[in-house]
Amino acid sequence: xxxxxxxxxxxxxxLLRRVFRYASPYKRKFYISIFLxxxxxAISPVRPWLIQLTVDKYIxxxxxxxxxxxxxxxxxLLLLETAMRFYFSFLTAWLGQTVVKDMRTAVYKKIxxxxxxxxDKTPIGTLTTRTINDIESINDxxxxxxxxxxxDLLSIFAILGVMFFTxxxxxxxxxxxxxxxxxxxxxxxxxxxxxxxxxxxxxxQLNAFVQEHITGMSIVQAFAxxxxxxxxxxxxxREHRNANIKAIFAYSVFFPFVEIILAVAMGLxxxxxxxxxxxxxxxxxxxIAFMLYLNLLFRPLRxxxxxxxxxxxxxxxxxxxxxxxxxxxxxxxxxSYAPExxxxxxxFHHVWFAYNDENYVLKDISFTIMPGETMALVxxxxxxxxxxxxxxxxxxxxxxxxxxxxxxxxxxxKLNILRSKIGIVLQDVFLFSGSIYENVTLRNEAIxxxxxxxxxxxxxxxxxxxxxxxxxxxxxxxxxxxxxxGQRQLLSFIRALLYNPSILILDEATSSVxxxxxxxxxxAIDTLIEGxxxxxxxxxxxxxxxxxxxxxxxxxxxxxVGTHSELLTKAGFYAKLYEMQxxxxxxx
Numbered sequence: 001x002x003x004x005x006x007x008x009x010x011x012x013x014x015l016l017r018r019v020f021r022y023a024s025p026y027k028r029k030f031y032i033s034i035f036l037x038x039x040x041x042a043i044s045p046v047r048p049w050l051i052q053l054t055v056d057k058y059i060x061x062x063x064x065x066x067x068x069x070x071x072x073x074x075x076x077l078l079l080l081e082t083a084m085r086f087y088f089s090f091l092t093a094w095l096g097q098t099v100v101k102d103m104r105t106a107v108y109k110k111i112x113x114x115x116x117x118x119x120d121k122t123p124i125g126t127l128t129t130r131t132i133n134d135i136e137s138i139n140d141x142x143x144x145x146x147x148x149x150x151x152d153l154l155s156i157f158a159i160l161g162v163m164f165f166t167x168x169x170x171x172x173x174x175x176x177x178x179x180x181x182x183x184x185x186x187x188x189x190x191x192x193x194x195x196x197x198x199x200x201x202x203x204x205q206l207n208a209f210v211q212e213h214i215t216g217m218s219i220v221q222a223f224a225x226x227x228x229x230x231x232x233x234x235x236x237x238r239e240h241r242n243a244n245i246k247a248i249f250a251y252s253v254f255f256p257f258v259e260i261i262l263a264v265a266m267g268l269x270x271x272x273x274x275x276x277x278x279x280x281x282x283x284x285x286x287x288i289a290f291m292l293y294l295n296l297l298f299r300p301l302r303x304x305x306x307x308x309x310x311x312x313x314x315x316x317x318x319x320x321x322x323x324x325x326x327x328x329x330x331x332x333x334x335x336s337y338a339p340e341x342x343x344x345x346x347x348f349h350h351v352w353f354a355y356n357d358e359n360y361v362l363k364d365i366s367f368t369i370m371p372g373e374t375m376a377l378v379x380x381x382x383x384x385x386x387x388x389x390x391x392x393x394x395x396x397x398x399x400x401x402x403x404x405x406x407x408x409x410x411x412x413x414k415l416n417i418l419r420s421k422i423g424i425v426l427q428d429v430f431l432f433s434g435s436i437y438e439n440v441t442l443r444n445e446a447i448x449x450x451x452x453x454x455x456x457x458x459x460x461x462x463x464x465x466x467x468x469x470x471x472x473x474x475x476x477x478x479x480x481x482x483x484x485x486g487q488r489q490l491l492s493f494i495r496a497l498l499y500n501p502s503i504l505i506l507d508e509a510t511s512s513v514x515x516x517x518x519x520x521x522x523x524a525i526d527t528l529i530e531g532x533x534x535x536x537x538x539x540x541x542x543x544x545x546x547x548x549x550x551x552x553x554x555x556x557x558x559x560x561v562g563t564h565s566e567l568l569t570k571a572g573f574y575a576k577l578y579e580m581q582x583x584x585x586x587x588x
Contacts, residue, residue, distance in 0.1 A: 041154030048292035056285030096142030137317035145311035152300035198243035342502035344533030352400035379553035423501030
C-alpha cells in the first residue's frame with residue numbers, strides 16, 4: 001500500500017499562536033488595535049446611512065438646519081475615523097516592528113549558541129536570510145496581516161448588515177457578482193502565494209550565493225572564474241525575476257477585474273433602483289447610499305486576498321524562523337563547575353569523535369598533558385589534529401569517551417568559565433571589521449588600553465601598530481583585509497595573551513609568511529607558552545624539538561607518543577614523517 005502524502009494545513013493556527021506569544025508583553029497595545037478594528041467597522045457604514053437620511057428626509061423636507069447639523073456630524077465622523085485609522089495603522093506597524101526586534105534578538109542569540117557543526121552544514125547566507133529577510137516578514141503579520149484582515153472582515157460584515165437592513169432585495173441584486181469575485185480572488189491568492197514562495201526561495205539562494213562568493217572573491221579572480229560564477233548568479237537572479245513577474249501578472253489581472261466587477265454591481269444597483277423608483281419602491285437617498293456602500297465594500301475586498309497572501313508569507317517565514325529557534329543541536333550549558341583558577345592539566349580518555357554520523361575522525365584517543373607542558377601534534381592532513389584542539393573547549397561534542405581538564409570532565413564546567421581559561425590561536429585568523437583595539441579585546445570593557453599596549457610589546461607588535469594611521473584605532477576592515485597574514489596572526493597572539501589563558505591551543509602555521517614575520521611569530525609563541533599548558537599543531541622543526549611531548553596521528557589514531565629524540569630513536573612512523581615533512585623543507 002503506497003504511503004499517503006501528509007495533508008498540508010490550509011492555515012496553521014498553532015504557528016500563529018506562537019508568533020503572537022511574542023506580542024504578549026505588549027498585549028495592551030494589541031487589545032487597543034482589536035478595539036480600533038471593531039470601532040472602525042462600526043463607523044464605516046454610518047456616513048452613507050446619514051447621507052441617505054439627509055437626502056430622503058431633511059433635503060426632501062426642506063429642513064435646512066438639520067442638513068447643517070448632519071453635515072457637521074459627517075465632518076466630525078470623518079475626522080474621527082481618520083484619526084482612528086492613523087492610530088490603528090501606526091499601532092499595528094509598531095507591534096510588528098517590536099515583535100520583529102524581539103524575534104531577531106532571539107534568533108541571533110540561538111545562532112550564537114548553535115554547535116559549530118550547524119555552520120558546517122548550513123550556508124551562512126541562509127542563516128542571514130532567516131535573521132533578516134524572513135523575520136521582516138513577521139512584521140507583515142501585524143501591519144498587513146491578521147489584525148488588518150480582521151478589521152476588513154468586520155467592516156465587510158457591518159456594511160452588508162446595514163445594506164440588508166436597508167433593502168435586502170437591492171443588496172442581493174448587488175451581490176449577484178459575488179461568486180465571480182470569490183473565484184477571481186481565489187485564483188489571485190493561489191497564484192501570488194506560489195510566486196511569493198518562489199521569490200522567498202530565490203532570495204535565500206541569492207543571499208547564500210552572494211555571501212559566499214564575495215567572501216571568496218580572491219579565489220574567483222585568481223582562477224579567472226568570474227564569467228562562470230557570473231553565469232550562475234544570472235541564473236539565480238533570473239529565477240528571482242521570473243517569480244516576481246508571475247506575481248506582478250496576477251496583480252495586473254486581478255485589480256482591473258475587481259474594478260469591472262464593481263462597475264457591474266453598480267450597474268445592477270442602478271438598474272434595480274431605477275426600476276424601483278418608477279414603481280415607487282426606491283428613493284434617491286437609498287441609491288446614493290448604496291453607491292457609497294458598494295465602494296466601501298469593494299475597498300477591503302480588493303486587498304483582502306493580498307493581505308491573506310502577506311499573512312501566508314509571514315507564516316511561511318515564521319515556520320523557517322522557528323526551525324532555527326527549535327534546533328536541538330545547540331551548545332548545552334548544563335555544567336556548574338566554575339573554578340577561579342585552572343592548573344592546565346588536560347586528559348583525553350578513549351575519545352571517539354565524528355562530524356557526521358559514525359564516520360569517526362578520532363578513534364580511541366587517549367593522552368595526558370600535565371600543567372605547564374607543551375605537546376606538539378604532528379601528522380598528515382586529515383589525521384585529526386584540528387579535531388583534537390576543537391574538542392577541548394567544547395566547540396564540538398564527542399560521541400564516546402571523556403575529556404578532562406584538571407581531572408574534571410569538561411561537560412561539568414560552566415561553558416564561559418571553561419573557554420575563558422583556554423586561549424586559541426588558529427591558522428586561519430578571523431578579524432572583524434573595526435579597530436585593532438576592538439579586535440584584540442573583542443570589546444571586553446574589562447581590558448584596558450594599557451593592558452593592550454603591554455601585551456603588544458610582549459608579542460613585539462607595538463612598534464608596527466604605532467606606525468599605522470590611528471595606531472590602536474586603525475581599522476583593519478572586514479576579515480583584516482588591510483593586514484598581511486603574519487600581522488593578523490600576531491594580533492591573534494595579542495588577543496590570546498590579553499585573556500591570560502591557563503591552556504593555550506595553537507595552530508602554528510608559518511608556511512605563508514615572510515622570514516621577519518616568522519621570527520616575530522616564533523617569539524610570540526615562546527612568550528605565549530611560557531608557564532602555560534600548550535597544545536600546538538606543529539609546522540616547524542623548532543617547535544617540535546622544544547615540545548615536552550609529541551603526539552603522532554594518522555587517520556584519527558595515535559601512532560606514537562614521546563619526545564623528539566625518543567621517537568627518532570624508535571625509527572618508526574614519526575621518524576619517516578619527520579624525514580619527509582620537516583627535514584626536506586629545512587634543507588631547501
